[in-house]
Amino acid sequence: MIREAARPQVRHHLHWFDVPPEELAAYLILRRFVADVELQNPSNQLSGLRIFSPETPLLESEPLALGVAAALYADTQVWAAANALAETFLTPRRLQKVMGLLPSVDQQPESFTLATRQHGMAPVLLKQHLRTVLLSFFERPAEVSLAWVPQLVDHPAMVEPIDALSPRALECRAALQVLLALQRVEERLGLSPPPWPHVDALLDWYVESGHHRLEMELSQAFHLLEACGDDEIASAGMRYLFGAAEDLDPSPASLKGRVRARLEALDRSLAEFVRASPEAFARGPRSALRLVKEHIGGVVEQINADIAAGRAWVLLFDGIRFDTWETVVQPVLAEHFAIESRPCFCVLPSYTQVARTSLFAGCLPYEWRGYRGTPTKNEATLVARNLGLTQQEVKTRLRFVTEADTTRARMMMGFADADAREVNVLIYPISDECHEPGRPDGIQ
Numbered sequence: 001m002i003r004e005a006a007r008p009q010v011r012h013h014l015h016w017f018d019v020p021p022e023e024l025a026a027y028l029i030l031r032r033f034v035a036d037v038e039l040q041n042p043s044n045q046l047s048g049l050r051i052f053s054p055e056t057p058l059l060e061s062e063p064l065a066l067g068v069a070a071a072l073y074a075d076t077q078v079w080a081a082a083n084a085l086a087e088t089f090l091t092p093r094r095l096q097k098v099m100g101l102l103p104s105v106d107q108q109p110e111s112f113t114l115a116t117r118q119h120g121m122a123p124v125l126l127k128q129h130l131r132t133v134l135l136s137f138f139e140r141p142a143e144v145s146l147a148w149v150p151q152l153v154d155h156p157a158m159v160e161p162i163d164a165l166s167p168r169a170l171e172c173r174a175a176l177q178v179l180l181a182l183q184r185v186e187e188r189l190g191l192s193p194p195p196w197p198h199v200d201a202l203l204d205w206y207v208e209s210g211h212h213r214l215e216m217e218l219s220q221a222f223h224l225l226e227a228c229g230d231d232e233i234a235s236a237g238m239r240y241l242f243g244a245a246e247d248l249d250p251s252p253a254s255l256k257g258r259v260r261a262r263l264e265a266l267d268r269s270l271a272e273f274v275r276a277s278p279e280a281f282a283r284g285p286r287s288a289l290r291l292v293k294e295h296i297g298g299v300v301e302q303i304n305a306d307i308a309a310g311r312a313w314v315l316l317f318d319g320i321r322f323d324t325w326e327t328v329v330q331p332v333l334a335e336h337f338a339i340e341s342r343p344c345f346c347v348l349p350s351y352t353q354v355a356r357t358s359l360f361a362g363c364l365p366y367e368w369r370g371y372r373g374t375p376t377k378n379e380a381t382l383v384a385r386n387l388g389l390t391q392q393e394v395k396t397r398l399r400f401v402t403e404a405d406t407t408r409a410r411m412m413m414g415f416a417d418a419d420a421r422e423v424n425v426l427i428y429p430i431s432d433e434c435h436e437p438g439r440p441d442g443i444q
Helices: 008-018 021-036 042-048 058-073 076-089 092-099 109-116 123-139 149-154 167-189 199-208 211-227 231-242 255-276 278-282 288-304 322-333 352-361 379-386 391-397 407-413
Strands: 312-318 398-401 423-429
Touching: 008 058, 021 042, 021 058, 021 076, 021 123, 042 058, 058 076, 076 123, 092 123, 123 167, 123 231, 149 167, 167 211, 167 255, 199 211, 199 255, 211 231, 211 255, 211 322, 231 255, 255 278, 288 312, 288 352, 288 379, 288 423, 312 352, 352 379, 379 391, 379 398, 379 423, 391 398
Parallel strands: 312 423, 398 423
Antiparallel strands: none
């Protein structure tokens, strides 16, 4: 119908309809791409790749190519369909030839990342870009720099809604996230720990330098490798992350082996401060002994004296790692509350019966006493005494709920209950399966 309807002045453009749709879509996407990266003689360079059929009239199509591509790109759905068609034509071998037109990542990283950041780059091209970067880095991590990778943090594939991304774009997103996570880990491992005048300085450096996130970043990269949708990337990435061994027994030269070595060194530095005076460490200015009294005590006093109305809530996530709190839990709570967060040292040894009970009691184990002065491990009694409640007020003003994540506990709490107490302590146990043990072990 088009051939019959075409007027004489446009008949010399009818060759556009002789090219198979998949090949035509690939040509338009590549033509737009080489223009964006400012290759010289783009039409000749594309022709020289010899990936198109000899019958495809590249020279004749050149005058209108960018205009047609721009018109298709203006319609999001049409351009997405063109991308999907192009993916069937642009096989890995053909894409490798296309990448040969660009400078290598280790030779000109800035030029390479500039091409990667082009807005609207076809996912099939972006995927090949990222594949080249990852495989090059995994093969020679000591030689290939990732210093330019932070520029990708606001890449369109990273900031667009997930449900707006095609399957190939989702693979690109995973590859970008892998690169960003690995860059952060490598950057932190490149830092030299400074001398710390006191243990609080160690804690501040540990958090501010991002060392508390090393294991989480590594774990995220491990899980994202599969989402890249490329067996070669996954296999090479596993060797880089863990060496020839498995993830539970990594080789010392692997990324996980180096992360473990750094965290073990920090553990030993922490141990030196603790060994000098265990009790002074436990009572230090950054000890968790102070938390409940300093942050809740004043509020409870005002409620008891009828100076302030309302209730006090203590939510304790037992077993959560600090990086999990910072990355997962805190952002959720921040949607509804103003968060003031500060890391503290728990009482050692860091298991529930000592660390958690001391937190509630506000004192060391040998000081745990009930209202009659006798030793006790009852956490409800200890937190009540720490907050200044009398023995009688424990029965009327305190609600202490363990296993707060269970249905039975939620019924006991009675969120819609007008009789909720002035002081409510809820304990949410976190399964050890959600993360490996945190390090350094004394930091929570």
